[in-house]
Amino acid sequence: MAKNKAPFRIGIIPINGFALMSYAATVEPLRAANLLNGADLYETTNIQIGETPAKSSGLGLEPPQILLKTAPDFDLVLLVAGSNAVGYQNPQLASWLRRTARSGTLIGGVSAGPVFLAQNGLLLNRRMTVHWEHADFIQENIPDALLEKSLYVIDRDRMTCGGGTAPMDLMLALIANQHGQKLAQQVGDWFLHTAIRPATGPQRAGLAQRYDTTSIPVLAAIKAIQTHIANPLTLPQLAKIAGASPRQLSRLFTTAVGKTPMAFGRQIRLEKARSLLASAPLSVSEVALMTGFSSAAHFSTAYSKQYGAPPSAARR
Numbered sequence: 001m002a003k004n005k006a007p008f009r010i011g012i013i014p015i016n017g018f019a020l021m022s023y024a025a026t027v028e029p030l031r032a033a034n035l036l037n038g039a040d041l042y043e044t045t046n047i048q049i050g051e052t053p054a055k056s057s058g059l060g061l062e063p064p065q066i067l068l069k070t071a072p073d074f075d076l077v078l079l080v081a082g083s084n085a086v087g088y089q090n091p092q093l094a095s096w097l098r099r100t101a102r103s104g105t106l107i108g109g110v111s112a113g114p115v116f117l118a119q120n121g122l123l124l125n126r127r128m129t130v131h132w133e134h135a136d137f138i139q140e141n142i143p144d145a146l147l148e149k150s151l152y153v154i155d156r157d158r159m160t161c162g163g164g165t166a167p168m169d170l171m172l173a174l175i176a177n178q179h180g181q182k183l184a185q186q187v188g189d190w191f192l193h194t195a196i197r198p199a200t201g202p203q204r205a206g207l208a209q210r211y212d213t214t215s216i217p218v219l220a221a222i223k224a225i226q227t228h229i230a231n232p233l234t235l236p237q238l239a240k241i242a243g244a245s246p247r248q249l250s251r252l253f254t255t256a257v258g259k260t261p262m263a264f265g266r267q268i269r270l271e272k273a274r275s276l277l278a279s280a281p282l283s284v285s286e287v288a289l290m291t292g293f294s295s296a297a298h299f300s301t302a303y304s305k306q307y308g309a310p311p312s313a314a315r316r
Contacts, residue, residue, distance in 0.1 A: 006039065006040060006041050006042075007034075007040045007041055007042055007043035008041060008042050008043070008075050008076070008178065009043050009045070009072075009073070009074045009075045009076070010030065010042060010043065010044045010045070010074060010075065010076045010077070010078065011044075011045050011047045011071060011074040011076070011077045011078070012026065012027065012044055012045065012046050012047065012077075012078050012080060013046075013047045013049065013068075013077065013078070013079045013080065013093070014046060014080045014081075015049075015079065015080065015081035015082070015084070015085055015088060015113070015116070016084070017081070017082040017083070017084040017085075018080045018081055018082050018111070019080075019082045019111050019163060019164075021163075021164055021165065022080055022082075022110050022111040022161075022163040022164060022167055023080050023110075025164070025165050025166070025167040025168040025171075026078060026080060026110055026167040026168075026170075026171060027044050028168075028191070029168055029171035029172060029175065029187050029188075029191070030042040030044055030171060030175075031044075032187045032190045032191065033175050033179070033183060033187050036183065036186050036187060036190065037179070037183060041175075041178075041179060045071075045072075045074075047067075047068055047071050047077075048067055048068065049067075049068045049090065049092070049093055068092070068093065068096055071096075073103070073105070074100070074105055075105065075106065076105065076106040076107075076108065076159075077097065077100055077105055077106070077107055077108070078108045078109065078110055078113070078159075079097075079107075079108070079109045079110065079113035079116060079117060080109075080110045080111060080113055081109070081110070081111055081112040081113040081115070081116060082111060082112055083112055083133065083134070083275070083278060083279035084112075084279060085111075085112035085113060085115045085116050085279075086112065086115055086134060086137055086279040086281070087279065087281035088115075088116055090116075093116075094116075094120040094122075097117070097120070097122055098120075098121075098122065101122060101157065104157075106157050106158070106159065107122060107157065107158055107159075108158060108159035108160060108161070109130075109160050109161070110160075110161045110163055110167050110170075111130075111131045111161070111162065111163025111164070112130065112131055112133075112134050112163070112279075113160075113161075114128050114129065114130040114138075114160040114161075115130060115134050115137065115138065117158075117160070118130075118138060118142050118145050119141075119142065122158070123145065123146075123158055123160070124144075125146070126146065126155045126156065126158040127146045127148055127153050127155040128145060128146060128147055128148065128153055128155070128158070128160040129147065129148050129149065129150045129151070129152060129153045129160050129161065129162050129203075130147070130160065130162060131162045131163040131164070131203070132149065132162065132203045132204055133275060133279075134279070135147060135149060136229070136272070137276075137279075140290070149202070149203060150162070150199055150200050150201065150203070151166040151169055151170070151197055151198075151199055151200070151201045151202075151203060152166055152167075152169060152170040152173070152199050153199060154170075154173070154199065162203045164203075165193075166197075166203070168188075168191065168193055169196060169197045169198075169199075169201070170199075171187075172184045172187060172188055172193075172196050173196075173199065175187055176196075184196065207219050207222055207223060211256065211257055212256075213256040213257065215252050215256050216242075216243075217242035217243060217244040217248070217249055217252055218242070218249075218252050218253055218256045218257070220241055220242045220243070221238045221239075221241065221242040221249060221253065221261055222257075222264070224237075224238055224241045224242075225238070225261070225264065225265045225268055226268060228292075229268070229269055229272055229290070229291055229292060230289070230290055230291065230292050231292060232265055232269065232292040233265075235249070235250070235261055235262055238261050238265075249261055266302065266306075267306070269291040269292050269293070270291070270302060270303055270306045270307075272290075272291050273287050273288070273290075273291040273293075273299070273303060273311070274303075274307065274314055276290065276291070277311055277314035278314050284296050284299070284300065284311045284312065287299070287311065288300075299311065
């Protein structure tokens, strides 16, 4: 991200279903940098592939946009995608990105954008991150991926970002690198984002904050449940990890989260299954296996009870 002659040209490729928050957190800091500096430091262009992309809210992007085949040279190209990127395939785009990368252009992905990049070999031997929702998919399907659970990662000619508001921190890092910390802080203040987070910041709040409990046995059990999605632990196994008796752990769990450990574990597994059904090209049987259910029938029954509809409804 060495300082380049202004304007620094950034091509943004929104994949249909992209998250509006991630897109805005990418482009708005650059717009503010231009405004506060009084001159165009950054030039952003939307690159259209096929039909006009719709964001997660169902609305499309406003023009101007250029087509992929007519795209000029850029200093940086960023792929912005939502959860549907897990099953997204576009050989033409992958080929264009490889050619663009070979020309020396920086390549990056935001939110689920890194999934497409990793699946197409564009992050080989590069450290990377992705939105936490897709981290398990990367680990299970691309075992050689150098995945980190950070807000964003910059590794030589690649940059990846977890999405949400994290792109703002990535763009502020870009601005600071090229035009100084003072301007970056002014941009952060412009958006009331006064505390610029480091790249290594966590993507999620800690378990204690998420579940509003400080019970050490409960937190230990929750962590074990979340790391054994495909092979659920029994209550005695969870109790041993938590350092409590099964009865004591059940009592503490019910007090802390309102459910028994086994009911909580089933909820976590079903939430993961719902995410996989909506975003990954997997069969119901494959999702059942990946989330620790003994059969597709058992999974369908539990899923229907939890969500009031069969697993196939998540696809629709």
